[in-house]
Amino acid sequence: MTKNTQGGETSLAETADDALDVFKALSNPVRLQILQWLREPRKNFPVERGIADPDEVGVCVSHITEKTELAQSTVSSFMSVLERADLVIATRVGKWTHYRRNEERIRQLVEMLGRTL
């Protein structure tokens, strides 16, 4: 994990450096696509693989890997890029690492862009 301990509260100030990380993370078509898919986990990942509720905890890496048709290692590193940019939150449930969107952070981000961009 990177900054926050996956918990609820989020830090206030968004620096310009944060923005750069976000833009870098989003400047790849597959990563952008994955973030879109995660908007509706149940719709875009119909087959159940992990045990947990996708709306709760997100979608596991193996499932995302299948959909992207990229290698597992590639998707794994893509997901950590998205995580480092705080765009997604990782939760490990058993063997599965589930990723879900960090909706609060994304909202903050859009709001920040509205001010600073």
Add this chain to the structure above:
Amino acid sequence: MTKNTQGGETSLAETADDALDVFKALSNPVRLQILQWLREPRKNFPVERGIADPDEVGVCVSHITEKTELAQSTVSSFMSVLERADLVIATRVGKWTHYRRNEERIRQLVEMLGRTL
């Protein structure tokens, strides 16, 4: 020029592909910085170089080059990346190519991100 003939009207639909170009354009610290500088041309580029009004037509490449401390050729290509992403508008006045922010497009973009991101 790329799409619109530098005129006033803007196309409606923003595709996801456009978004990718924008993110790519903004995923470089210097390009991001330049876009910020262009928010206040008179403040950030006090010395007059071109003839035209900076608030009207923008800031010329040589002036931006000085401030970035990069080579002229680098800045020139950076500016065309920003232009291809429709984030800035180029206007040639004599020998000088002036760049200014495409505020309308940037607003649209932020609004689009609020919906789709």
Add this chain to the structure above:
DNA sequence: GAGTAAAATCGTAATATCACGATAAAACGG
């Protein structure tokens, strides 16, 4: 037309990102 100044284009080396397979680490089941 010759000379000059600003910007764009071209060729290039250095660096970063992408995408992979192989391997290691984590977590479980028997």
Add this chain to the structure above:
DNA sequence: CCGTTTTATCGTGATATTACGATTTTACTC
């Protein structure tokens, strides 16, 4: 503890981006 499954990490080629100097194009001036 051993085997299996899932994910993470590592090493490596392929491709893309960065940044430069040299050259070309554009536009002005004499």
